[in-house]
Amino acid sequence: MKKLLSWDRIQWEHTVYRFNPVWAVVAALCGCALVLWLGVLPTAERERTQQLQAIDVQRTQFLQAPQERVSPEVTGLTQTQDVQAVLGQVTALEHYVSTLLTLAQSLEMTAVTGEYKLSCDAPTQLCRYRVRLPLFGSYLQIKTFVEQSLLALPMASLDELSIRREAIGSSELEAGLVFSLHLAYPKQAGWLPKEATP
Incomplete structure (x- = not known):
């Protein structure tokens, strides 16, 4: 084994x-x-x-996708027409300011007297109406006011926004808002103020 x-x-x-x-x-x-x-x-x-x-x-x-061919001249003309369609009118300035003030009142905000200045440029055929508007309210009221005013006035841009609180415990803020309303150059020069006439 x-x-x-x-x-x-x-x-x-x-x-x-x-x-x-x-x-x-x-x-x-x-x-x-x-x-x-x-x-x-x-x-x-x-x-x-x-x-x-x-x-x-x-x-x-x-x-297979369709291709659109547009000449540069037509494109430039279309862009100019689109811009002109968005611009506001100098004749409606009171209405634009009234829209801003009515919106502030509807949000129960206190509006202090603002500053307004119109300037126009003949070569570009454009005008700008600068609105400096001090408002008092809460942060939510200021935010809502800015959003709704830009929706109500599509020709407007918000150039400046400053917020200040008087006291630490206060819920009320002071907001300094500067809007620019972009306007079409008026066909009648009589609508221009003397300082804005080129």
Whole structure:
């Protein structure tokens, strides 16, 4: 029995000695390469094919989309007309100021006497009416007033906004607002004040 065991052991050791570990490493690498080839590469190839198909679809849609060709002269004219459509009118200045004051009253804000100045430029055919308006109210009232006034007067821009609190515990703020109302140059020069006439 012992001889049989020792013979088997000798035979196993002899097989181990004859076995070259380099071949084991080569076999493992070949197995990994086979798994990569059969598992990962087909998935990557599929994704690449899908991306190429999506690009082809986008290219086809782009080529089929209608293209508008507009001459530069027409584009410039259209832009000028768009700007003119947004501008206010010098004849409606009282209405614009009334809109601001009515909005302040509707928000229960105190409005102090403001400063108003009109300036016009003949070469650009544009006028600007500068309105400096001090208001008293809470932060929420001031924020709402600014938002609603810019919506009500689309030709207006808010140039300055300063906020001051008289006392630390006070909830009332003093806001200094400066609006610019952008206006079309009046066709009748009689509407311009003397200091604004070019």
